[in-house]
Amino acid sequence: MTFAAASLQKDERNRILIVDDDAEIRDLLCEYLDDAGMETRSAEHGEAMWQVLDSFRPDLIILDLMLPGTDGLALCRALGERMAIPVIMLTARGALIDRIVGLEMGADDYLVKPCDPRELLARIKVVLRRTMLFPPEARVEDVASLRFAGWRLDTRLRQLHARDGGVTALGGSDYLALRLLLRHPHRTLSRDYINLQVYGRERGPLDRAVDVCISRLRQMLEEDARNPSIIRTVRNGGYALSVDVMVEA
Structure with missing residues (x-):
């Protein structure tokens, strides 16, 4: 089995789950990504995220680090243990050690708030392209x-x-x-x-x-x-x- 980007194009829309406790950010990103041809869902905290995942299997999760209840790092680690879904961390904490810890917990990329939705879209496309080159199920x-x-x-x-x-x-x-x-x-x-x-x-x-x-x-x-x-x-x-x-x- 070989992984060549050109042969792994998906016909359906990419599905994105946005987990952030800021309703304004959730609405903004959902609207922007929907307009870009993606299918989105959102959740305001970890418990809501697991509920969404019961009926919606995303291709990628955008995960805030600072969440009420279980924080983004713990959720990222739990996601990696339960299912193979790439994660982009979106957070106001941009120190090097925070980025390293986020990657160590299994995040595929790390973007600091405030961010331009266009940059986030570009990062999403890069991570999805990498995922198609080396699918999570082929660990x-x-x-x-x-x-x-x-x-x-x-x-x-x-x-x-x-x-x-x-x-x-x-x-x-x-x-x-x-x-x-x-x-x-x-x-x-x-x-x-x-x-x-x-x-x-x-x-x-x-x-x-x-x-x-x-x-x-x-x-x-x-x-x-x-x-x-x-x-x-x-x-x-x-x-x-x-x-x-x-x-x-």
């Missing part, structure tokens, strides 16, 4: 191997197989970093996010662990590690896997 944890650029990663044995039959056993951080990139092809992942996912800690100002790990992976994967074509450096952004991924159950 890396549930597949036996992933193929990319002539390589195959065995996710059970944590081995990297080359075209010529060579096999390399990957260490913990190298395996986790490669698996993370393969889970998000064509998506820029920040050094902070990679560091948190791979090493379980925040990245310090002089912390080069992620760069060293990516360098090791390039030495294994690239024909020319100084001019990489598989793992691309995004200036002021981080790293991105720039090839398509095929999954095998």
Whole structure:
């Protein structure tokens, strides 16, 4: 099974659920997204969100962080445990640590209020496009191997197989970093996010662990590690896997 954006276009309207305790924001976003050709529902808190989800399966959820009762972070984590629906967090809290924690809880993107609805629409389209490239039901944890650029990663044995039959056993951080990139092809992942996912800690100002790990992976994967074509450096952004991924159950 391969994930090519051109072959995964949906005929029906994308369904969006907006969870925000501000009625004015809910109405504004619903009206704007409806006008953009999407089908929307809204909820003012977590309990209402679960009620809506009983009868409406969205393609994406826009989730406010500051909600009465259960907050957005806890809801995002609970959503990830129960169902595979991408989440964009929409919140007034824009500090770096808030964005990192939001991503760690499973959010696919993070947008700070106040935001232009046009930017939100653009972010929604990007996340939906990524979801079609790598559907949530084809999770890396549930597949036996992933193929990319002539390589195959065995996710059970944590081995990297080359075209010529060579096999390399990957260490913990190298395996986790490669698996993370393969889970998000064509998506820029920040050094902070990679560091948190791979090493379980925040990245310090002089912390080069992620760069060293990516360098090791390039030495294994690239024909020319100084001019990489598989793992691309995004200036002021981080790293991105720039090839398509095929999954095998």
